[in-house]
Amino acid sequence: MRRSRCLFIALGVVLVATACQREPGASAPDAAPAGTASIPTAQSPANGTLRWSNAVVWSGDLNACRQGEAAATRECLMKAMLAGGASDDAVTAAEQLSSAGELAHVVAWHDQDGIGVATVNYPFRANTNEGTRLIDASGKRIDVDNVQLDDTLRADPAVQALLATDPQATPFAPAQAAGTGPLDGGGVRLLYRTPLRDCHACPDLGSVQMGYDFDAKRNFISQQLVPVAP
Numbered sequence: 001m002r003r004s005r006c007l008f009i010a011l012g013v014v015l016v017a018t019a020c021q022r023e024p025g026a027s028a029p030d031a032a033p034a035g036t037a038s039i040p041t042a043q044s045p046a047n048g049t050l051r052w053s054n055a056v057v058w059s060g061d062l063n064a065c066r067q068g069e070a071a072a073t074r075e076c077l078m079k080a081m082l083a084g085g086a087s088d089d090a091v092t093a094a095e096q097l098s099s100a101g102e103l104a105h106v107v108a109w110h111d112q113d114g115i116g117v118a119t120v121n122y123p124f125r126a127n128t129n130e131g132t133r134l135i136d137a138s139g140k141r142i143d144v145d146n147v148q149l150d151d152t153l154r155a156d157p158a159v160q161a162l163l164a165t166d167p168q169a170t171p172f173a174p175a176q177a178a179g180t181g182p183l184d185g186g187g188v189r190l191l192y193r194t195p196l197r198d199c200h201a202c203p204d205l206g207s208v209q210m211g212y213d214f215d216a217k218r219n220f221i222s223q224q225l226v227p228v229a230p
Contacts, residue, residue, distance in 0.1 A: 051139040052118060054109040056093035060084030062123050072124040074098045081105065093118075104131070113180050113188045114218040127200050130174050134190060137218040144192045145173035147208055156225065162206055168198045169205050178209060186216030191226060 050056075058081055065076040077098060081091050086105075094105035097120060108119035116135030123129065134142040149170060153159055162169055175192040183189055190212045195204040211226035 050089060050092045050096070052093060052106070052109075052116060052133075052135045052141065053089070055087055055089040056106045056118065057109050058084070058086040058090035058094070058105055059107050059121075060086065065124075072103060074103060077103045077105070077123075106133075112177075112190060115188070115190060115214055117177075128173050132175060132177075132192070134212055134220075136214055136220040138220075140220050142212060142220055142223070144175045144210065144212065145194070147171040147173070147175065147194045147210065153208075153225070158227075162196065166196075166198060166205050169196045170198075171195070171208050172197050172200060175210070183213060183215075187214055187221065188218070189213050189226070193228075 060081065061084060062077065062080050064080050065072055074095075077094060078091055081094060086094075090106065094103075097104035097106070102122060103124050104120050104122045106118045107121040110117050114137075118133045118135060118141075120131040120133060121129060122131065128145075131143065131145045134144060136142070149159070154163070171194045173194060175194040178191040178193045180191065181189045191209055192212070193207040193209045196206045196208060197204055207228075209226050209228050210223055212223050213221040215221055
């Protein structure tokens with residue numbers, strides 16, 4: 001059988017102050033490939049119907065994709081995963097993640113207060129080789145590393161103060177889990193913080209804290225800036 005894949009998401013943010021101050025960003029859905037090459041699998045599920053679970057996890061050897069003409073290509077990644085015993089769900093998830101010119105696959109999974117948390121590996125990146133997706137009860141995937149300095153975040157007083165001192169400061173993934181909290185009606189909020197720096201190798205100037213809210217049934221509600229308690 002042969003397949004191709006797609007996806008989606010949403011955003012909101014918070015910030016924390018350290019040596020300097022910081023700012024927030026926004027999160028977006030996983031993009032879907034407009035035209036993706038099909039890789040044969042034994043029993044691949046339909047692209048749009050795959051619900052991520054611990055079945056999408058795979059960890060194996062990708063050395064074959066680091067050399068020669070097939071180096072760092074989507075097709076090489078899929079074939080290497082199949083050769084390495086990856087499940088059909090793991091290959092499907094990797095195809096979904098590898099839809100915007102980057103290659104990635106899921107390397108770990110755990111449950112956090114009823115929310116699926118998938119650790120994503122970007123094996124061929126020069127920097128930031130790890131990311132996180134939150135998976136709600138409906139299967140929606142939220143990328144906690146897609147934090148951008150939009151106009152709303154720039155209007156925040158703490159962000160303005162930071163940018164006044166360090167105008168080049170920007171969020172640098174990966175975001176780190178920063179705790180959870182209950183919401184009215186049985187919901188839950190997951191917090192993630194993203195450091196703010198002038199460059200990859202520069203020291204942190206502060207951090208952006210984002211709150212991801214889920215209802216009692218663990219469906220994603222919204223994301224917003226959540227001030228960090230002093």
